Amino acid sequence: MPSIQNNPNLLVQYLQKPASHFTKEDLIRYIEEREIEMLNFRYVAEDGKLKTINFMVTTREELDMVLSSGERVDGSSIFSFLEVNTSDLYIVPRYKTAFLNPFSKIPSVDVLCSFYNAQGEPLESSPENILKKAQKQFFKETNMKLKMMGELEFYIFGDSEIEVEGAADGYHCAEPFTMYEELRTEAIKLIAQCGGMVRFGHAENGRFTYDGKHYEQHEIEFAPVDPEDASDQLVVAKWILRMLGLKYKVNVTFIPKISLSQPGSGMHVHFLAEQADKNMLVENGEITPTSLKMIAGVLDLAPALSAFANTTPVSYLRSMPGQKAPYRICWGKQNRSTLIRVPLGWNSATAFGADLNQQEQTNVDYTFRQTIEYRGSDGSANPYLFSAALIIGFMKGLSDTEAIKKTDDYFCSENLFLKEDQQPEGDHQFSRLPNSCHEAAEVLENYRHYFEADQIFPKSIINHTILKLRSFNDKELSENFKTYGENQDLKELIKEYLHYM
CATH class of the missing domain: 3.30.590.10 (Glutamine synthetase/guanido kinase, catalytic domain)
Known part of the structure; x- marks a missing residue:
C-alpha cells in the first residue's frame, strides 16, 4: 500500500490515516476545513449502477445527523423484490469509502452506503450484506x-x-x-x-x-x-x-x-x-x-x-x-x-x-x-x-x-x-x-x-x-x-x- 504521503486518495492524504480508519469526525473535519459544499450518498441498486442522494452541507449538526443515522429511502424503487407496503429502508454511510468527487463542479464528498431495514438491522437481502x-x-x-x-x-x-x-x-x-x-x-x-x-x-x-x-x-x-x-x-x-x-x-x-x-x-x-x-x-x-x-x-x-x-x-x-x-x-x-x-x-x-x-x-x-x-x-x-x-x-x-x-x-x-x-x-x-x-x-x-x-x-x-x-x-x-x-x-x-x- 502506498505511504500516506503518496497515497492518491485525497482524503487519505489530508487526514493522514488509511481509509479503513476513517471516522465520522474525520469526514466532518475534512468537509469543514476544505469547505466542501455537498455530501453525496451513493449506493448500488439492483441494476448494479451507482445511485445518488445529494445533501447540501448547511450546519454541523445536520451533517453529524446524516452521517450518524443515514437517510430514509424507498426500497421498492431500489430493489424490485421489496414490497411497496413495507419498502422503507435506511441507507447508512460506510466512512471508509468516502472520496472527493472528481467530476462535480460543486465541491463534493461522496460516500458509499449500506442498507438497514425498519428494525435497524442490516438488510438481509442487500448485495453488500450478502x-x-x-x-x-x-x-x-x-x-x-x-x-x-x-x-x-x-x-x-x-x-x-x-x-x-x-x-x-x-x-x-x-x-x-x-x-x-x-x-x-x-x-x-x-x-x-x-x-x-x-x-x-x-x-x-x-x-x-x-x-x-x-x-x-x-x-x-x-x-x-x-x-x-x-x-x-x-x-x-x-x-x-x-x-x-x-x-x-x-x-x-x-x-x-x-x-x-x-x-x-x-x-x-x-x-x-x-x-x-x-x-x-x-x-x-x-x-x-x-x-x-x-x-x-x-x-x-x-x-x-x-x-x-x-x-x-x-x-x-x-x-x-x-x-x-x-x-x-x-x-x-x-x-x-x-x-x-x-x-x-x-x-x-x-x-x-x-x-x-x-x-x-x-x-x-x-x-x-x-x-x-x-x-x-x-x-x-x-x-x-x-x-x-x-x-x-x-x-x-x-x-x-x-x-x-x-x-x-x-x-x-x-x-x-x-x-x-x-x-x-x-x-x-x-x-x-x-x-x-x-x-x-x-x-x-x-x-x-x-x-x-x-x-x-x-x-x-x-x-x-x-x-x-x-x-x-x-x-x-x-x-x-x-x-x-x-x-x-x-x-x-x-x-x-x-x-x-
Whole structure:
C-alpha cells in the first residue's frame, strides 16, 4: 500500500490515516476545513449502477445527523423484490469509502452506503450484506481471510475521422497506435483518487472500425483487497469510466460481446486466502492442497455460478464455441482456455531486476502475489453477489474430503480453444457452462441449497434471481446465435444491452 504521503486518495492524504480508519469526525473535519459544499450518498441498486442522494452541507449538526443515522429511502424503487407496503429502508454511510468527487463542479464528498431495514438491522437481502455474511462464514469455518480483485475489460468507441494505423491486434497497443489511451490513464488516476487500489491498465485485443465508429478494448486491473472493498472499487470504476465517456464524447460499454468477430469483455476475478498474513495458496513453489480444494469447490458449483456471473442473454454470446472465452468446466496452470487459471506466479526467490541489471541480489519472498483466477464472469455480474457465490464455492471445496481427487479430473493442459475446432460438441471430456439465462436459472434452482446454507443468500434473492433470468425468454436464443453472424438481429440484441450493465 502506498505511504500516506503518496497515497492518491485525497482524503487519505489530508487526514493522514488509511481509509479503513476513517471516522465520522474525520469526514466532518475534512468537509469543514476544505469547505466542501455537498455530501453525496451513493449506493448500488439492483441494476448494479451507482445511485445518488445529494445533501447540501448547511450546519454541523445536520451533517453529524446524516452521517450518524443515514437517510430514509424507498426500497421498492431500489430493489424490485421489496414490497411497496413495507419498502422503507435506511441507507447508512460506510466512512471508509468516502472520496472527493472528481467530476462535480460543486465541491463534493461522496460516500458509499449500506442498507438497514425498519428494525435497524442490516438488510438481509442487500448485495453488500450478502457478501459480508459470506465472508464472515468463511472466516468462521477456515480461520482464513480472503482477498479478491477484478480485471475490468471494456470497449470505448466513438465517431472517428482518423484512421488508426497498426496491427489489428490491439493488445498493449500504445499511442500513436491507439486513440483512447488518454481516457484510460485518466480513469486510472481518478479511480486511485477515489480509493481504488489500481495496479495497471492497458489496451486489450479488440479493435476495429465499423459504420464510421472506431472501437477499442481496454482493461484496468486492481490489486487484491478485502472482497467488499474489491466490489466497491469495481462499481466506482465503472461510474468513473462512464463519466469520462461523457467528458470525451465517446461511449464506454462493459457489454460481454460487442461483435462476434471481436474479443468479448470479461470481468475476471482473482482470489487468494491468507492466514497470519501468509498466502495459503502456494508453498515451496507449488500450489497447496488449500488451493486445490478451493478450485474444486468453485468448479463443482460453476454451472450455478453463471446465474451470478453472466446475467444477460448477450453474456452467452461471449461463451459460444469459437469465441475464445472459457466455458468448459476445468482448470489449468497458465492456461487461458480453462475456466479457472493458476497464473504464472513469483515463486522464485530470484530478483529478476537485480539479475537483469547485474546488481546485487537480495532474497525477497513474492509468493504473496500468487492468485487464482476465475475467467468466466463478465461485466453484467453484480460484484457483491458474484463474490459471495464464489466464497460459497471455496467453502464447499474446503469441506469436501474428495476435493483434491476431483481436481485431477478437472485438470486440463490442452488449448481448448484449438480443440473446440477439432471435436464435435459431444466429444469433450469436460462439461460446459449453461448457454443461456434460461439454462442458468434451471441450474440455480437445482443448486440453490448451497447458496441458501447458513442463510447467506436469502430464499427471496434466489427466487428473484431465477425469475429475472427466466424473464429474458432466451431459451431458444442460444440456438439462433449460431446463425446470427453479424446480421441485424445481432445488432439489435447488442444495442439493447450496450449500457444495461
